[in-house]
Amino acid sequence: MKVLPFKIPKPKEHAILFQEDHDLAFYDKLHQHEEIQISLIVEGEGTLIVGDTVNDYRKGDVVIIGSNIPHVFKSDIVASSTSHMLSLFFTSLSFGDQFFNLDELKEVAPFFKRSKQGFRLTSNKRAIYNLLTNLNKNSKLDMLITLLLVLKLSAKASYTSLSSYIYDKKFSNNEGERFRNVFEYTMSHYTGNISLETIASVANMTKNAFCKYFKKRTRKTYFAFLTELRIENACKLLAKNKELQISEIAEICGYDNISNFNRQFKRLKQQAPSHYRAQYF
Numbered sequence: 165m166k167v168l169p170f171k172i173p174k175p176k177e178h179a180i181l182f183q184e185d186h187d188l189a190f191y192d193k194l195h196q197h198e199e200i201q202i203s204l205i206v207e208g209e210g211t212l213i214v215g216d217t218v219n220d221y222r223k224g225d226v227v228i229i230g231s232n233i234p235h236v237f238k239s240d241i242v243a244s245s246t247s248h249m250l251s252l253f254f255t256s257l258s259f260g261d262q263f264f265n266l267d268e269l270k271e272v273a274p275f276f277k278r279s280k281q282g283f284r285l286t287s288n289k290r291a292i293y294n295l296l297t298n299l300n301k302n303s304k305l306d307m308l309i310t311l312l313l314v315l316k317l318s319a320k321a322s323y324t325s326l327s328s329y330i331y332d333k334k335f336s337n338n339e340g341e342r343f344r345n346v347f348e349y350t351m352s353h354y355t356g357n358i359s360l361e362t363i364a365s366v367a368n369m370t371k372n373a374f375c376k377y378f379k380k381r382t383r384k385t386y387f388a389f390l391t392e393l394r395i396e397n398a399c400k401l402l403a404k405n406k407e408l409q410i411s412e413i414a415e416i417c418g419y420d421n422i423s424n425f426n427r428q429f430k431r432l433k434q435q436a437p438s439h440y441r442a443q444y445f
Contacts, residue, residue, distance in 0.1 A: 189239035208247035215327030230279035282326035
């Protein structure tokens with residue numbers, strides 16, 4: 165199944181799509197689509213990859229993913245027995261070439277600038293929660309009004325970026341399939357040892373070609389990405405599993421050397437694992 169690029173199934177006469185995902189896990193294939201995505205996590209938690217960056221997501225999050233940014237919500241079905249997400253999909257051209265350039269809509273311009281990297285709201289979440297949870301009962305006109313209100317709230321909210329750079333490249337089907345295979349293998353095997361030879365073979369490339377390929381498309385090395393994935397998982401374990409020793413968490417996340425784990429953790433999180441855990445217990 166080739167999931168990059170991915171087309172949102174939306175009738176031609178519809179400028180906005182409202183979608184409700186409610187299952188054990190979200191769609192877990194790396195994909196991209198032309199539509200900008202505004203998503204509210206009603207229930208569930210897990211790992212969120214946006215562009216070149218590993219993040220997490222949890223209940224109550226509001227995340228915005230810009231046009232054609234590769235992304236995947238990898239549900240943690242152990243931590244949460246259900247995954248429930250409400251999403252709006254639209255493009256900057258959904259209402260014509262000039263609609264969002266109107267003087268009356270200038271105050272939503274920051275939304276579109278931020279969406280190019282993807283971003284997560286850190287304020288105004290409750291107001292957006294109230295708007296989106298009532299959306300499936302609304303008419304098409306109400307949906308348009310709601311979208312504009314969400315854009316206004318998002319443009320004025322405090323936020324954190326999800327990707328470290330602006331991603332403006334569309335994948336071809338073949339390249340998308342290759343990248344998907346690399347990400348899926350990594351997500352499934354990051355707790356163990358992944359050699360360069362192994363991951364290059366997953367991409368059906370030589371080691372040197374793969375290193376250049378991955379860095380060109382993500383602006384980081386494969387092993388930098390792998391480290392981010394492991395440390396994000398360690399953060400979740402540190403925050404939720406008080407009974408686990410830090411050395412055990414390091415091993416679970418793919419580190420057989422506690423010193424290396426501590427060093428990588430501090431480099432990425434600017435604090436030691438013990439200090440990170442102290443925030444929660």
